[in-house]
Amino acid sequence: MPKGGVQSIDRAFAILETLAESGGVMGLSQLAERSGLPLATIHRLVRTLVDLGYLRQEESRQYSLGPRLxxxxxxxxxxxxxxxxxxxxxxxxxxxxxxxxxxxxxxxxxxxxxxxxxxxxxxxxxxxxxxxxxxxxxxxxxxxxxxxxxxxxxxxxxxxxxxxxxxxxxxxxxxxxxxxxxxxxxxxxxxxxxxxxxxxxxxxxxxxxxxxxxxxxxxxxxxxxxxxxxxxxxxxxxxxxxxxxxxxxxx
Missing domain, CATH: 3.30.450.40 (GAF domain)
Structure with missing residues (x-):
């Protein structure tokens, strides 16, 4: 993370970029593995991004990039x-x-x-x-x-x-x-x-x-x-x- 940065923002964008680089759809465990972040952290940030419209949960229970992007x-x-x-x-x-x-x-x-x-x-x-x-x-x-x-x-x-x-x-x-x-x-x-x-x-x-x-x-x-x-x-x-x-x- 850049010096002086905000860790939660850095991690949220790491999730978005990981999804984008992997085709735009992924499950929580895959996100944790690809991003290197703890599963609990992934879950918390993903829920926030879903609430904001930057991610959406599919019927498959996987997550995809949201329309607000x-x-x-x-x-x-x-x-x-x-x-x-x-x-x-x-x-x-x-x-x-x-x-x-x-x-x-x-x-x-x-x-x-x-x-x-x-x-x-x-x-x-x-x-x-x-x-x-x-x-x-x-x-x-x-x-x-x-x-x-x-x-x-x-x-x-x-x-x-x-x-x-x-x-x-x-x-x-x-x-x-x-x-x-x-x-x-x-x-x-x-x-x-x-x-x-x-x-x-x-x-x-x-x-x-x-x-x-x-x-x-x-x-x-x-x-x-x-x-x-x-x-x-x-x-x-x-x-x-x-x-x-x-x-x-x-x-």
Missing amino acids: MRLADAASKRVAAWAHPHMLAAVEDLGESVNLAMMDGDEVVYIAQVQPSKNFMRMFTEVGRRTLPHSTAVGKAMLLDTDPGTVRSLLSRTGMPQRTEHTLTTPDAFLAALDVARERGYALDEGEQEVGVRCVAVAVPDAPRPMALSMSGPTTRVTDAAVDEAAARLQEAARLIGADLSYAGR
Whole structure:
């Protein structure tokens, strides 16, 4: 616990974070084992969190994250977008294409921020608040680069791999192979897999509290191989700065 902190608050958030990292549903004994807290302490704190709406008890007698957290998550996402905006704007000014910030929410990708260039405007499928599946996006690949193959296969089994375009990867083996390539070069690509005629390059945001990725997208006529190389380096710098800001905000 940080020096000068309040132990009960520290423990309450340990419970919430343990649940979030474990799929959002868990029994008391599992919570005690995962968090390292005494069962009696877990029981007392869980009851308080249930009363406040931050947890709820399921019919199975397990506990899940409560609906009141949605309001906090929405407000936090807006603040993340505000912190990221200056770095995204600077990248757009350098690259001349749209830049997007996305994060994983369960098994889905959700776009939480976007900056459009003042010229070369071309509306993409991405817009703030839009949700999509990770298998057909560069940001989805970027956020799954460090995830073990078994977990990736489980995710793909849950979501399915619907074909968005003729270029969409529709098998787990093809997707895992794409992750291997992306991991080797340090960035991920969407080669018209989500939207025909649109190419996207994405990098993971380091030190983010949850998987996040920064991307640049544009028409294939402009996003050439040379443009991809330039964009990858610029996005990595912007992602590093965003990650540093998020890490600082969490202190």
